Structure formats: C-alpha cells, structure tokens
Amino acid sequence: MTTDVLIRGQGLGVRVGGRELIHDIDLTLERGRIVTVIGPNGAGKTTLVRVALGLIKPSTGRLERVPGIRIGYMPQRLVLPESMPLTVRRFLALSDADDQAMAQTASELGVDHLLANPIQRLSGGEMQRVLLARALLGNPDLLVLDEPVQGIDVNGQAELYRLIVDLRDERGCGIMMVSHDLHLVMAATDEVLCINQHLCCSGHPEAVSRHPAYLDLFGALDTNTLAVYTHHHDHAHDLHGDVVKDGEHGHG
Amino acid sequence: MDEFILRPLAAGIGMAAISGPLGVFVVWLRMAYFGDTLAHSALLGIALGLLFDVDLQLSVLVLAVLIAAALLVLQHRSALATDTLLGILAHGALAVGLVAISLRSDIRVDLLAYLFGDILAVSTRDVGLIWLGALLGLGALAAIWKPLLNLTVHADLAAVDGVRVGRTRLAFMVLVALVIALAMKLVGVLLITALLIIPAAAARRLSAGPETMALVATAIGATAVAAGLAASLVLDTPAGPSIVATATVLFLLSQIRSLP
Numbered sequence: 040m041t042t043d044v045l046i047r048g049q050g051l052g053v054r055v056g057g058r059e060l061i062h063d064i065d066l067t068l069e070r071g072r073i074v075t076v077i078g079p080n081g082a083g084k085t086t087l088v089r090v091a092l093g094l095i096k097p098s099t100g101r102l103e104r105v106p107g108i109r110i111g112y113m114p115q116r117l118v119l120p121e122s123m124p125l126t127v128r129r130f131l132a133l134s135d136a137d138d139q140a141m142a143q144t145a146s147e148l149g150v151d152h153l154l155a156n157p158i159q160r161l162s163g164g165e166m167q168r169v170l171l172a173r174a175l176l177g178n179p180d181l182l183v184l185d186e187p188v189q190g191i192d193v194n195g196q197a198e199l200y201r202l203i204v205d206l207r208d209e210r211g212c213g214i215m216m217v218s219h220d221l222h223l224v225m226a227a228t229d230e231v232l233c234i235n236q237h238l239c240c241s242g243h244p245e246a247v248s249r250h251p252a253y254l255d256l257f258g259a260l261d262t263n264t265l266a267v268y269t270h271h272h273d274h275a276h277d278l279h280g281d282v283v284k285d286g287e288h289g290h291g
Numbered sequence: 292m293d294e295f296i297l298r299p300l301a302a303g304i305g306m307a308a309i310s311g312p313l314g315v316f317v318v319w320l321r322m323a324y325f326g327d328t329l330a331h332s333a334l335l336g337i338a339l340g341l342l343f344d345v346d347l348q349l350s351v352l353v354l355a356v357l358i359a360a361a362l363l364v365l366q367h368r369s370a371l372a373t374d375t376l377l378g379i380l381a382h383g384a385l386a387v388g389l390v391a392i393s394l395r396s397d398i399r400v401d402l403l404a405y406l407f408g409d410i411l412a413v414s415t416r417d418v419g420l421i422w423l424g425a426l427l428g429l430g431a432l433a434a435i436w437k438p439l440l441n442l443t444v445h446a447d448l449a450a451v452d453g454v455r456v457g458r459t460r461l462a463f464m465v466l467v468a469l470v471i472a473l474a475m476k477l478v479g480v481l482l483i484t485a486l487l488i489i490p491a492a493a494a495r496r497l498s499a500g501p502e503t504m505a506l507v508a509t510a511i512g513a514t515a516v517a518a519g520l521a522a523s524l525v526l527d528t529p530a531g532p533s534i535v536a537t538a539t540v541l542f543l544l545s546q547i548r549s550l551p
Contacts, residue, residue, distance in 0.1 A: 089447070094447055094451070112448055114447055124495065124503070133444060
C-alpha cells in the first residue's frame with residue numbers, strides 16, 4: 040500500500056426516520072495514528088463509529104475504505120445473558136484465532152489468568168481488557184474502540200489508555216476511539232474530533248481543549264477535570280511502560 | 292413394549308433432538324415469546340391448510356415463516372416494541388385462524404387436538420417426517436452454529452467479523468418455524484414453546500459451554516418425553532401435558548444445583 044490511510048470519510052451524514060443523527064463530518068483514519076472522537080451524550084459518536092465500521096451506510100457523504108483491511112472492534116459494552124455458559128477462552132475463540140495467538144494476546148493484556156472464568160463474572164476492568172484482546176485477535180489494521188474505559192476507575196483508565204498507546208506503537212495499527220472526556224484521553228491521542236451531530240472542531244488535543252467550540256460544549260467541566268489530567272500526565276512521562284506491567288500483575 | 296408406545300417415544304425423542312439445540316438459542320436470545328407467537332399463528336396455518344386442502348404441517352411451516360418475515364418487516368418499520376408486535380401477530384393470527392375455520396361449515400375441526408396435540412396418535416409416517424425434519428434442521432443448525440453463536444454474543448461485533456447477521460437470524464427463525472410445524476401434532480400449539488425453552492433452561496446449570504448446554508437440553512428433553520409418556524400410561528393422563536409437566540419437574544430439580 041502506498042498510503043497509510045485506511046478509511047477516509049467526507050461530509051458524512053446519517054439520517055434515520057427523518058432525524059439527522061450526524062451530518063457533514065470528515066474523518067480520516069491512518070495507520071499508526073490515534074483519532075479520538077469526543078462529544079456530549081447523543082452527539083452521534085457511536086453513529087460515527089458504526090459508519091466507520093461499515094455497520095450503517097452514510098445517507099450523505101463519501102466513505103472510502105482500503106479494500107481488505109481488517110478491523111478490530113471493541114464495543115461499548117458486552118452484556119451476555121446469565122443463561123449462556125461462556126468462558127473467556129470460548130469468547131476469544133469466537134474470533135477464529137488459533138490457541139497460540141490467543142494465549143499470546145491474553146498474556147499481553149494481562150487476562151491469561153481469566154481464560155477459564157465465565158465471562159459474566161468479570162469485573163469492569165477485566166471485561167474491557169478481554170474485549171480489547173478480542174479486538175486484537177484478528178491482527179487488525181484498524182482498531183475501533185467505543186468508550187474503551189467505560190466502567191473503570193480513573194487510575195485504571197489512565198493505565199488502559201497507556202496500554203492502547205503501547206499497542207499502537209508495537210503494532211502500528213490505526214486507532215479510532217470514542218471518549219467522553221478529553222483530558223483523560225489527551226496523552227493517548229494524536230487527533231481529536233469534537234462532534235455534536237456536526238464537527239465542532241478538530242485537531243491536536245491541546246488545541247481542541249482551548250477551542251471556543253469545545254469550551255462551549257465542555258466548558259463547565261473543564262476546571263474539574265484539569266487536576267486529573269495533570270496528575271495522569273506526570274505518571275505517563277515518569278513511569279512509562281513499567282507502571283503498566285506492575286498494574287497488570289497487581290490486578291491478577 | 293408395543294408400537295403403541297414405541298412410535299410416540301420415537302417421535303418425541305426425534306423432537307427433543309432438534310428442540311434442544313434450537314431451544315438454547317431461544318433462551319439465550321430471549322425469544323420465548325417469539326416461539327409462542329409462531330405457535331399461535333400455527334392455528335391460522337391449520338385453518339388455511341384445511342381451506343385450501345394442502346398438507347397441514349406444510350401450511351403451518353409456510354405460515355410461520357411468513358409471520359417471522361412479517362415480524363422482521365414490522366420491527367424495521369414500526370415504532371412499537373417487539374413484544375407489542377409479537378402480541379399483535381400472535382393473537383391476530385389466532386383470531387383470524389378461528390374465524391377462517393368457522394367460515395367453512397362443512398369442515399369439522401377438533402380444536403383440542405391442535406391446541407394440546409396427540410402424541411399417542413402419531414403414525415409411522417409422522418415419526419419418519421419428524422426424524423427427517425429433525426435431521427435436516429440439525430444439519431442446517433450445524434451450518435449456522437458459529438455465526439449464530441457469534442451474533443448471540445454481540446451482533447455488531449459479529450457483523451464486523453464478517454457474519455451476515457440478517458441472513459443468519461432469518462435462518463434461525465425458519466428453523467424455529469420448522470420445529471413448530473413438527474411439534475404441533477405431538478404437544479399442540481399451546482405447549483410447543485415449552486419443548487424449546489424448558490429443557491434448555493434446565494440444562495443451564497449442568498453445562499459449562501454452549502455446545503454442552505445444547506446436548507444436555509436434548510438429553511433432558513428426551514428424558515421428559517420418556518418419563519412423561521410412562522407417567523401418562525400409568526396415571527392415564529394426557530400425554531402432551533404429562534411430557535411438559537415432567538420437563539418442568541426436571542427444570543425445578545436442576546435449580547438445586549448452583550451455577551457452574
């Protein structure tokens with residue numbers, strides 16, 4: 040492939056039953072780049088994800104996708120009925136991965152000790168790691184992560200974001216991520232798309248965090264979360280790598 | 292043992308063979324009410340079969356597939372919740388069926404036989420048909436097992452992995468319709484769903500994986516058929532309800548065990 044572009048969407052819009060969910064959104068996903076979509080509830084973040092995944096066709100605009108790219112998708116949540124007996128091992132095996140790949144990915148994400156557990160018994164953080172492992176098993180060119188840190192405490196969130204950056208560095212895949220909080224995800228992203236049905240502003244995370252359109256949407260939250268962000272930023276720089284490993288073993 | 296009991300036993304076990312593996316998906320996908328709807332609509336299928344003089348199981352099968360298709364269309368186009376749509380389809384089809392039967396005064400219909408079935412009256416041909424249907428159904432289910440399991444876990448995740456979600460779901464609905472057409476003679480339209488969900492529910496606590504649960508459900512279903520038939524002979528009770536009652540007892544017993 041001559042270019043690193045995986046998916047390019049221009050003027051994307053989705054209308055369902057006369058209601059416009061998103062409109063006029065440009066989106067470019069490339070190898071080795073992390074793009075984070077942020078926006079308030081109902082802004083159409085998941086709709087945009089579903090368009091990128093090819094699950095819904097845009098009603099307007101153009102979506103180009105490099106033919107044959109493999110996509111690893113991590114849904115917002117997985118709620119299995121209690122009536123279904125399914126271990127983590129069996130869940131991961133649904134991806135058609137062989138045992139060796141499964142064991143390797145599971146240990147990379149620190150979930151190898153959970154393989155025999157019923158999937159309904161996982162904690163929030165364990166579940167997110169298992170879902171991420173499942174997304175990675177197809178050896179994807181593009182990872183699409185819908186609210187990957189949902190249901191995880193703030194320390195765990197920072198840790199998971201570091202893990203995602205590491206994955207990008209090691210595998211060189213493109214990453215599209217949805218988040219509701221810019222400051223937590225700031226250190227782990229190259230580009231931010233701030234959407235509220237339409238594209239409010241986009242660009243480098245620092246720039247977006249000062250953009251008037253962003254402040255309009257999230258201004259009230261700003262002072263509250265700034266402290267969290269600074270704290271997290273220090274950690275990421277001081278103990279990069281080692282801390283992630285420690286955290287994983289601590290969880291097990 | 293004579294044929295009088297062997298035929299019903301063979302028919303019931305053939306039924307359990309397909310209703311076990313299919314029933315676990317009905318339970319996982321929370322589609323018990325969908326099964327009920329198809330079962331109720333079977334009465335309209337019977338009415339149409341009688342009116343147009345076609346094979347009753349065939350007309351029930353075709354009508355159940357049509358009702359399933361109607362549900363898919365309505366789900367897509369209507370603002371109503373699925374359980375409301377199912378209620379409309381179930382009772383609408385049931386009522387239209389009863390009206391349609393009454394229109395032909397020359398046809399005398401034993402409604403009770405269709406509502407509660409008569410497994411003791413099955414012919415050798417019926418048994419053959421049930422086993423043929425069960426084996427075909429099992430083959431089809433085996434073919435869609437992996438994608439169906441995938442979409443049961445998470446439909447979008449399955450779709451991203453290349454599963455044809457709509458097609459697989461439709462195939463599954465057709466299989467449920469097939470089971471209903473087959474089971475109608477055995478336990479009647481009112482108790483068909485029981486054959487799908489009770490053995491599957493009873494299998495839950497005895498199984499650590501999806502495939503095990505499907506096999507255990509079939510074993511429990513077959514046990515319920517055998518024990519239910521025996522009970523109906525000894526106590527002189529109706530066979531269909533006796534089988535379902537036995538399955539219910541097995542389900543209650545299974546609840547003693549804690550979740551694996």
